[in-house]
Amino acid sequence: MTGNWETFVEASGTISNPPTASTTLYLVFKGGSGYLFDVDAFTFATGTGSSAPATTLRAQVNNQYVSAVGTSALIANKASVSSTEQFDRVDAGNGAIALRSRANGLYVSAENAGAEPLIANRTSVGAWETFQLINNSDGTVSLRATINNQIVAAENAGAGALIANRTSVGSWERFVLATG
Numbered sequence: 796m797t798g799n800w801e802t803f804v805e806a807s808g809t810i811s812n813p814p815t816a817s818t819t820l821y822l823v824f825k826g827g828s829g830y831l832f833d834v835d836a837f838t839f840a841t842g843t844g845s846s847a848p849a850t851t852l853r854a855q856v857n858n859q860y861v862s863a864v865g866t867s868a869l870i871a872n873k874a875s876v877s878s879t880e881q882f883d884r885v886d887a888g889n890g891a892i893a894l895r896s897r898a899n900g901l902y903v904s905a906e907n908a909g910a911e912p913l914i915a916n917r918t919s920v921g922a923w924e925t926f927q928l929i930n931n932s933d934g935t936v937s938l939r940a941t942i943n944n945q946i947v948a949a950e951n952a953g954a955g956a957l958i959a960n961r962t963s964v965g966s967w968e969r970f971v972l973a974t975g
Contacts, residue, residue: 848975849876850882851880851882856967859953861970863879863915864898866901868912870955870957872953881897883895887924891926891927896915901916902919902924905926908943909959912957925941926941936971937968938959939959940959945961947968949970953967
């Protein structure tokens with residue numbers, strides 16, 4: 796619940812025992828009296844992937860791709876791209892984005908309000924899961940965590956986990972963002 800009819804959140808879920816042939820599905824809402832929901836849109840997707848092109852982030856400091864393996868902290872330590880290095884870039888409203896890991900289908904969170912490393916472990920988008928994209932003059936991008944207004948860094952020149960704990964952009968805070 797957002798408390799405002801014009802503020803939306805993205806919710807997702809899975810259908811257990813999905814049908815194998817064409818069928819009719821219904822959205823059913825139950826609750827108290829009055830208006831319960833303002834549904835902007837809904838989409839059914841098959842499988843765990845997305846039809847939109849994947850987004851990748853490559854840390855400029857070590858030229859390695861950011862990886863989300865299981866529910867471990869994100870780290871820029873992969874030389875090539877597989878599903879663990881692919882994200883869906885989701886519009887979170889008001890110019891913010893969220894990143895959903897294609898490996899586990901979970902959103903990247905600036906854990907503990909940004910005090911701990913980024914991790915793909917959330918099923919929905921809230922303040923900890925939203926980021927502002929900063930377009931740097933050299934063509935790279937940086938991510939500013941909405942929850943603490945800090946910039947994401949690839950700690951220890953990329954050898955450490957990503958964490959939102961910087962006030963300015965240096966080499967550890969620059970990423971090459973690619974879609975496709």
